[in-house]
């Protein structure tokens with residue numbers, strides 16, 4: 004089966020061609036990403052420090068045709084080879100979603116192809132299936148994530164959710180952010196520090212220049228270099244709360260107060276680097292703490308990290324270490340597999356939407372008027 008994946012929920016226009024080959028196993032298939040074209044709008048939105056919905060829609064409209072052309076060309080396919088169109092119907096910005104949904108409908112109508120509506124968040128979770136060793140041709144059933152229950156941490160610019168998966172397509176949100184998403188916190192702090200948009204990569208770049216306490220201890224640097232250890236301390240919001248909800252707006256406000264109280268230092272590179280390091284670490288601490296607690300409570304066999312923030316190198320590294328530590332502490336009573344998408348698949352893209360389309364292929368329809376964009380779509 005050849006699936007066209009279309010993604011326009013926010014500020015990336017993504018079109019991918021995915022080939023799926025059924026295997027003998029019940030839910031099995033091997034997957035091959037034939038092309039995965041993403042047109043980023045960073046330059047358009049950067050001057051505003053965030054995504055401007057109407058500008059995003061205008062850019063999608065301009066880019067979606069050329070993206071389709073490139074994706075088909077790279078895949079060495081024509082539109083007539085496409086068996087199924089998977090399109091993001093939500094959640095996201097409605098002006099952006101409408102471009103992708105209407106584009107999918109027009110294509111489907113003209114070429115008589117069924118459409119399957121896809122939840123963007125399910126796409127992010129399933130991107131973890133295409134990890135490096137499965138990138139060319141992966142087995143969906145045994146080798147990747149057959150181990151349920153799974154706890155998925157979805158961290159993007161618009162969402163921070165902890166999701167319990169008893170199996171594929173069965174999701175239960177056990178916690179989510181009450182205000183800002185983790186990615187939004189990165190973006191807003193970067194704006195306060197005038198580091199540009201998107202904030203996540205900018206903050207992690209600055210943070211990586213700091214020699215942290217752990218690195219200091221490991222490398223046994225001379226004592227006089229101890230001045231490089233950041234002394235800034237920011238809150239870890241809701242880390243002590245017994246539930247699995249998050250809150251990141253207070254962290255951003257704490258950074259704002261810190262900057263206001265230390266106005267003389269705001270031009271200092273070292274100060275900026277330390278603020279970035281501590282902000283990133285505060286976010287990481289809360290995310291990992293809550294996820295591991297959920298994994299223990301629900302006896303998870305798999306932890307999935309996904310969404311744009313999952314591209315954060317430090318978050319990936321620390322997750323892996325903490326999961327290993329937890330398994331040691333639990334004395335092998337707990338065996339957890341850690342799945343995270345390759346970095347290029349963490350951000351919005353069409354391949355993850357095509358993958359979710361394959362999983363939901365029983366929902367395909369030619370009743371195109373039933374495919375409706377929904378900005379507030381929930382995962383369930």
Ligand code: KG4
Pocket residue numbers: 013158159160161162185186187189190201202203204207310311312313314315316349350351
């Ligand atoms: O999933 P995504 O591409 O779009 C949404 O669905 O929101 O995520 C975008 C978010 C932005 O907030 C961006 O700052 C964040 O992901 N992000 C990162 C990194 N790369 C992207 N956050 C932290 N570290 C990164 N390396």
Ligand code: ZN
Pocket residue numbers: 123127159160310311350351
């Ligand atoms: Zn996303």
